[in-house]
Amino acid sequence: MPASQRIDTAIRAALATASAEPAPGRLVAALDHAVLPGGARIRPTILMAVAQACGDDRPAVTDAAAAALELVHCASLVHDDLPCFDDADLRRGKPSVHRAHSEPLAVLTGDSLILLAFDTLGRIDRGDAARALDLVRCLSAHSGMPGGICAGQGWESEAQIDLRAYHRAKTAALFMAATEMGAISAGQEPDAWTDLGALIGEAFQVADDLRDALLQEEDLGKPVQQDDLHGRPNVVAELGAEAALARLKDILAGAIASIPSCPGEAALAQMVRAQARQIVPDLPARARSAV
Amino acid sequence: MPASQRIDTAIRAALATASAEPAPGRLVAALDHAVLPGGARIRPTILMAVAQACGDDRPAVTDAAAAALELVHCASLVHDDLPCFDDADLRRGKPSVHRAHSEPLAVLTGDSLILLAFDTLGRIDRGDAARALDLVRCLSAHSGMPGGICAGQGWESEAQIDLRAYHRAKTAALFMAATEMGAISAGQEPDAWTDLGALIGEAFQVADDLRDALLQEEDLGKPVQQDDLHGRPNVVAELGAEAALARLKDILAGAIASIPSCPGEAALAQMVRAQARQIVPDLPARARSAV
Numbered sequence: 001m002p003a004s005q006r007i008d009t010a011i012r013a014a015l016a017t018a019s020a021e022p023a024p025g026r027l028v029a030a031l032d033h034a035v036l037p038g039g040a041r042i043r044p045t046i047l048m049a050v051a052q053a054c055g056d057d058r059p060a061v062t063d064a065a066a067a068a069l070e071l072v073h074c075a076s077l078v079h080d081d082l083p084c085f086d087d088a089d090l091r092r093g094k095p096s097v098h099r100a101h102s103e104p105l106a107v108l109t110g111d112s113l114i115l116l117a118f119d120t121l122g123r124i125d126r127g128d129a130a131r132a133l134d135l136v137r138c139l140s141a142h143s144g145m146p147g148g149i150c151a152g153q154g155w156e157s158e159a160q161i162d163l164r165a166y167h168r169a170k171t172a173a174l175f176m177a178a179t180e181m182g183a184i185s186a187g188q189e190p191d192a193w194t195d196l197g198a199l200i201g202e203a204f205q206v207a208d209d210l211r212d213a214l215l216q217e218e219d220l221g222k223p224v225q226q227d228d229l230h231g232r233p234n235v236v237a238e239l240g241a242e243a244a245l246a247r248l249k250d251i252l253a254g255a256i257a258s259i260p261s262c263p264g265e266a267a268l269a270q271m272v273r274a275q276a277r278q279i280v281p282d283l284p285a286r287a288r289s290a291v
Numbered sequence: 292m293p294a295s296q297r298i299d300t301a302i303r304a305a306l307a308t309a310s311a312e313p314a315p316g317r318l319v320a321a322l323d324h325a326v327l328p329g330g331a332r333i334r335p336t337i338l339m340a341v342a343q344a345c346g347d348d349r350p351a352v353t354d355a356a357a358a359a360l361e362l363v364h365c366a367s368l369v370h371d372d373l374p375c376f377d378d379a380d381l382r383r384g385k386p387s388v389h390r391a392h393s394e395p396l397a398v399l400t401g402d403s404l405i406l407l408a409f410d411t412l413g414r415i416d417r418g419d420a421a422r423a424l425d426l427v428r429c430l431s432a433h434s435g436m437p438g439g440i441c442a443g444q445g446w447e448s449e450a451q452i453d454l455r456a457y458h459r460a461k462t463a464a465l466f467m468a469a470t471e472m473g474a475i476s477a478g479q480e481p482d483a484w485t486d487l488g489a490l491i492g493e494a495f496q497v498a499d500d501l502r503d504a505l506l507q508e509e510d511l512g513k514p515v516q517q518d519d520l521h522g523r524p525n526v527v528a529e530l531g532a533e534a535a536l537a538r539l540k541d542i543l544a545g546a547i548a549s550i551p552s553c554p555g556e557a558a559l560a561q562m563v564r565a566q567a568r569q570i571v572p573d574l575p576a577r578a579r580s581a582v
Contacts, residue, residue: 022456023437027445031436079402084394103375105448107398108441111370114402115435118409122428129420136427137413144406145322146314150399154318157396165313 003048006059007041010067014120018112030101030109031116035074039092042275043178044070046200049271050182050193053264061128062185065135068117069181072139073174075113076149078106085153086230088223114143134184142177149173156232163233171208172201192260199255200272206248207279209235252276294339297350298332301358305411309403321392321400322407326365330383333566334469335361337491340562341473341484344555352419353476356426359408360472363430364465366404367440369397376444377521381513405434425475433468440464447523454524462499463492483551490546491563497539498570500526543567 001009015035019028044066051062081088081096083103088096098106117139124132142148152170155161176197180190212227213236227234236244255276256269292300306326310319335357342353372379372387374394379387389397408430415423433439443461446452467488471481503518504527518525527535546567547560 018436020437022453024442024445024449026448027436027442075402079398082398084398102448105445107370107373107375108445111366111401111405112436112441112445114405115431115439115441118427119431119435122424122431124424126421126424129424130417132424133413133415133417133420133427136409136424140406140410140413144410145309145318145403146311148406150403150406151315151318154315154396154399154403157317157393158315162313 003045003052004041006063007044007048007066007070008038010063010120011035011038011044011070014067014071014116017119017123018116026101027105027108027112030097030105031112033094033100034078034097034109034113035071038070038074040278041070042204043073043174046175046178046197046271046275047182047185049264049268050179050196051185053259053262053268054183054186054188055263056186058128058131058185058187061124061131061135062182064120064124064132065139065181065185068120068135068139069174069177071113071117071120072143072149072177075110075117076143076174078113079110080153082106086223086226088226090223131184131187134190135181138180138184138190139177142173142180147173156230161233166233167202167205168198171205172198175201175204188262195258196255196260196272199251199258200275203248203251203255203276203279206235206244206251210241210244210248213237214241248279252279294336294343295332297354298335298339298357298361299329301354301411302326302329302335302361305358305362305407308410308414309407317392318396318399318403321388321396322403324385324391325369325388325400325404326362329361329365331569332361333495334364334465337466337469337488337562337566338473338476340555340559341470341487342476344550344553344559345474345477345479346554347477349419349422349476349478352415352422352426353473355411355415355423356430356472356476359411359426359430360465360468362404362408362411363434363440363468366401366408367434367465369404370401371444373397377514377517379514379517383513422475422478425481426472429471429475429481430468433464433471438464447521452524457524458493458496459489462496463489466492466495479553486549487546487551487563490542490549491566494539494542494546494567494570497526497535497542500528501532501535501539504528505532539570543570 015031018031047066047069048062056062077091078097080086081091082098089099090096097109121132121135145151147169152166155166176194179193179197183190183193212224213234215224256272259265259268306322309322338357338360339353347353368382369388371377372382373389380390388400412423412426436442438460443457446457467485470484470488474481474484503515504525506515547563550556550559
């Protein structure tokens with residue numbers, strides 16, 4: 001089964017457990033809205049690629065890990081869109097969860113998806129309990145405080161931002177979770193995989209800054225110029241678009257160079273290159289000509 | 292060490308991991324505000340009493356479980372107080388988290404505390420990985436969808452409420468988590484302990500309805516008559532205060548009768564009676580005379 005299908009199946013299986021009767025139907029609908037059909041599923045795709053590079057000897061563990069990671073990512077998008085943060089009307093080209101389903105249901109959707117992520121890990125076979133517990137720890141560390149995506153959002157409430165900690169927590173954390181959880185799922189030590197995740201995360205941050213600064217809303221399916229609006233740091237504002245694009249290419253080259261030696265090393269390098277091609281040409285002609 | 296001290300130590304140890312540098316200081320302060328000095332810590336106290344009744348052969352596992360459960364409870368209070376839910380200015384006699392620290396930080400505080408709960412379980416020694424994973428599954432099931440406290444809040448957005456599912460999810464779920472997690476921490480099957488948690492939870496729901504209907508804000512340290520205000524079901528409105536108080540006493544008797552046979556059975560029954568005495572006289576003379 002191709003990775004994309006494994007990820008989709010695992011996510012739908014997790015969602016199905018959350019909607020077993022009796023369940024409040026509107027919250028069930030809001031969970032579906034937040035997770036399906038979904039975006040590019042980049043984080044679980046990276047997770048699965050790393051697991052496969054490491055042998056993927058427990059596919060059910062890898063599937064659970066991939067679903068859990070994407071569920072936390074979706075939760076973060078729902079909460080980031082809330083009126084008290086970005087107040088975004090659109091996400092992935094459709095109404096944000098609080099616009100479509102109400103603000104209380106959006107808060108509960110985020111909470112429920114975080115909990116569903118850990119429930120999914122908690123259902124891993126007890127024969128693989130040690131790996132499962134490592135996944136719990138890895139996912140919570142990269143999601144919460146002090147170094148996860150919650151911390152990343154939290155930095156935006158500070159008068160003085162630690163920029164390195166901010167970017168690492170806000171964007172890179174879930175990519176580090178992706179590479180580390182991929183390794184853990186296949187029974188490997190995660191530490192050798194942290195740099196790859198951090199560099200892919202940094203690349204996505206720069207790409208996202210470029211998109212936010214240069215694209216139009218109809219290209220992106222969500223509001224643009226949000227960094228400027230919310231006074232958030234943006235590498236394009238800092239360095240200019242040309243230097244930012246050069247930096248993006250350097251980071252991606254570094255990411256490929258950082259891949260640890262393993263049976264699936266060549267295939268993984270190819271996957272990172274494919275992801276990179278998706279990032280860069282994602283800037284349409286109008287934006288690229290502005291670079 | 293007395294249970295209350297073990298619980299406090301475990302909670303503070305968890306909070307310390309969340310504030311390791313570099314961390315956004317305002318979010319750290321908001322986490323502390325949400326968790327310390329705390330209320331009666333009823334749920335972890337019950338958890339620990341059940342673990343002790345079952346032998347408490349892995350005290351470090353019990354401590355982590357107790358802290359994790361209380362962190363999820365505190366997270367739920369922070370999110371329940373948000374403007375889009377109860378819009379509460381007060382909690383435990385001090386400003387609610389969004390009043391004291393802003394609404395974005397309150398959303399992040401709830402999210403971070405949920406994640407910290409699972410991080411705390413994820414740090415359990417790998418020699419106890421199977422118990423730890425059972426704790427992850429038990430806590431997520433009683434917190435999320437379809438049967439946990441998120442589901443309980445979710446029912447309030449439904450046109451037709453399934454009252455039994457609503458009360459079980461909204462209030463009883465974390466008490467079922469308390470008794471089941473206590474048993475799991477000590478290596479026992481949790482199923483025999485579900486009824487005790489459900490009944491204690493039901494007692495607290497009735498007591499809470501009595502307090503909400505009959506007390507004044509200064510007695511309670513948080514807004515009253517919230518059920519009436521938000522159109523939520525309340526057993527006092529349904530049955531009258533006298534019948535509600537009689538029902539509370541019946542439920543508590545049932546709870547004590549439901550305690551499974553175990554070495555610490557007598558001590559546990561005494562603890563439930565002590566909790567019960569705390570619930571009922573918690574209604575001061577003014578309210579009891581209204582009954």
